[in-house]
Amino acid sequence: MKKNLPYDKTDPKSIEKYAQRLIDHCLSEFLDEKKRRKLHYASNVRKKGGFGQLIEEEYFKIRPGTDKGPDFKEAGVELKTSPLKEMRDGWWSKERLVLGIINYDDIVDETWEKSSFKRKNDLLLLIFYLYREGILIIDLIIRHARLWRIPDDDIPIIKNDWETIQEKVKKGLAHEISEGDTLYLGACTKGVTKASVRSQPASKTKAKQRAFAFKQKYVNFILKSFLRDLGFIIKDSDRIVKDNKEYEDGKRLEQIVIDRFKPYLGRSIRDISKELQIKIDEKAKNYNDILTKMILGVINTRIEEFEKADIVVKSIVLEENGKLRESVSFPAFDYIELSKETDWDSSALKQLFEKKFFFVIYQKNGDDSKILKKVMFWNMPYADLNKEVKSVWKETIKRIKAGDCDNLPRISDNRVSHVRPHGRDKRDVCMAPNGKSYTKKCFWLNAKYVRDQIGITD
DNA sequence: GCATGATCATGC
DNA sequence: GCATGATCATGC
Numbered sequence: 001m002k003k004n005l006p007y008d009k010t011d012p013k014s015i016e017k018y019a020q021r022l023i024d025h026c027l028s029e030f031l032d033e034k035k036r037r038k039l040h041y042a043s044n045v046r047k048k049g050g051f052g053q054l055i056e057e058e059y060f061k062i063r064p065g066t067d068k069g070p071d072f073k074e075a076g077v078e079l080k081t082s083p084l085k086e087m088r089d090g091w092w093s094k095e096r097l098v099l100g101i102i103n104y105d106d107i108v109d110e111t112w113e114k115s116s117f118k119r120k121n122d123l124l125l126l127i128f129y130l131y132r133e134g135i136l137i138i139d140l141i142i143r144h145a146r147l148w149r150i151p152d153d154d155i156p157i158i159k160n161d162w163e164t165i166q167e168k169v170k171k172g173l174a175h176e177i178s179e180g181d182t183l184y185l186g187a188c189t190k191g192v193t194k195a196s197v198r199s200q201p202a203s204k205t206k207a208k209q210r211a212f213a214f215k216q217k218y219v220n221f222i223l224k225s226f227l228r229d230l231g232f233i234i235k236d237s238d239r240i241v242k243d244n245k246e247y248e249d250g251k252r253l254e255q256i257v258i259d260r261f262k263p264y265l266g267r268s269i270r271d272i273s274k275e276l277q278i279k280i281d282e283k284a285k286n287y288n289d290i291l292t293k294m295i296l297g298v299i300n301t302r303i304e305e306f307e308k309a310d311i312v313v314k315s316i317v318l319e320e321n322g323k324l325r326e327s328v329s330f331p332a333f334d335y336i337e338l339s340k341e342t343d344w345d346s347s348a349l350k351q352l353f354e355k356k357f358f359f360v361i362y363q364k365n366g367d368d369s370k371i372l373k374k375v376m377f378w379n380m381p382y383a384d385l386n387k388e389v390k391s392v393w394k395e396t397i398k399r400i401k402a403g404d405c406d407n408l409p410r411i412s413d414n415r416v417s418h419v420r421p422h423g424r425d426k427r428d429v430c431m432a433p434n435g436k437s438y439t440k441k442c443f444w445l446n447a448k449y450v451r452d453q454i455g456i457t458d
Numbered sequence: 459g460c461a462t463g464a465t466c467a468t469g470c
Numbered sequence: 471g472c473a474t475g476a477t478c479a480t481g482c
Contacts, residue, residue: 088482285464285479315464325472331462411473418473424460425477439475442462447472
């Protein structure tokens with residue numbers, strides 16, 4: 001360790017101030033010529049994982065130790081770097097923000113308050129950089145550098161997330177952990193190879209190595225708070241839970257949401273909208289959005305908790321006889337992008353179906369009206385995702401590569417998912433790898449499968 | 459103008 | 471009654 005550091009290593013504010021000199025600059029500007037030339041040829045300047053490491057070593061002049069405590073021990077500050085990608089409306093989170101590896105053997109004996117997670121990640125120094133493909137990491141521009149800790153409003157949910165993950169390990173189900181299990185804090189796979197597995201205390205089955213991570217959508221809210229402080233006007237969202245007292249006794253967001261709906265179940269849309277004094281056109285395709293927001297007390301904006309947790313809201317309409325007619329659609333895929341995928345675990349489809357869903361279930365009522373029947377949170381069972389959907393994904397890619405784009409897996413081919421057109425109309429096409437254009441298509445969840453999953457039996 | 463969620467239309 | 475293809479409607 002160098003003696004004369006250009007910052008006070010015991011003072012978080014001093015570390016932050018020093019970090020902020022990086023803003024609008026890249027790391028190479030702070031290196032001497034010799035070092036720069038040396039690093040230019042080093043292997044770790046090409047891997048994005050090396051970015052955090054280089055910032056620590058070459059800029060802060062610290063050697064990251066073991067993963068027991070935070071990087072700046074004396075100040076209790078943990079350094080995290082994370083990439084932003086350019087979107088239509090600015091630079092936003094490129095990926096989830098990965099925190100420490102989960103030690104399955106230790107977590108079962110911890111409590112949230114005394115967890116190693118909390119000890120290590122209590123105060124973060126977040127450095128966000130602008131990611132550009134093909135650019136050496138020492139030449140990437142830094143956009144934000146700020147101290148950050150979990151806001152009080154988010155703690156109940158993150159604590160519940162941590163406990164959900166802990167619970168799964170306690171039950172010997174570490175190998176079935178999914179990002180859809182939790183809301184803001186996920187457990188993402190992490191390892192040198194995809195095959196990295198480790199033992200778990202309550203089962204003989206080896207589990208993939210995982211790390212805690214703030215979900216990508218959650219990271220965007222961190223960025224929004226930074227931008228607000230910089231004077232940017234950021235569009236508002238509205239919370240379901242306005243007072244954290246609602247989370248007392250360990251009550252979960254899911255339960256709070258379901259409770260909010262209870263007074264309205266079994267009633268017609270017309271009846272509910274009359275009571276809530278809103279106009280809902282039941283023919284409009286967004287009636288479900290409006291009704292859901294009104295019942296949750298979110299007006300004219302987005303549902304903050306759902307956005308942060310990347311929860312997908314879907315309306316499901318049962319026929320009079322209780323059957324579900326329509327399968328559930330998703331955004332259209334790009335034939336070329338899809339055909340390039342080789343790894344299921346990092347595929348767009350797995351990411352999509354791994355999310356948590358909120359189903360708002362209606363039933364048709366004969367006289368052209370609909371009854372709000374049930375609401376539920378859902379995420380896809382592990383095997384359905386990693387066996388059934390995976391096989392549909394594989395087969396789809398195989399046929400696209402073979403140029404067989406109008407003959408993709410049908411509803412009768414798989415219990416869970418199929419492929420079908422999904423565009424504005426049939427002229428809405430998209431190029432395939434063979435150079436021809438085909439109607440846009442997407443993966444669907446089979447109606448029958450969804451019906452089984454929502455557990456309505458009459 | 460387009461992406462996306464939702465739903466319709468047709469034919470067997 | 472279901473499979474499949476096609477299209478509507480809204481919001482950004």
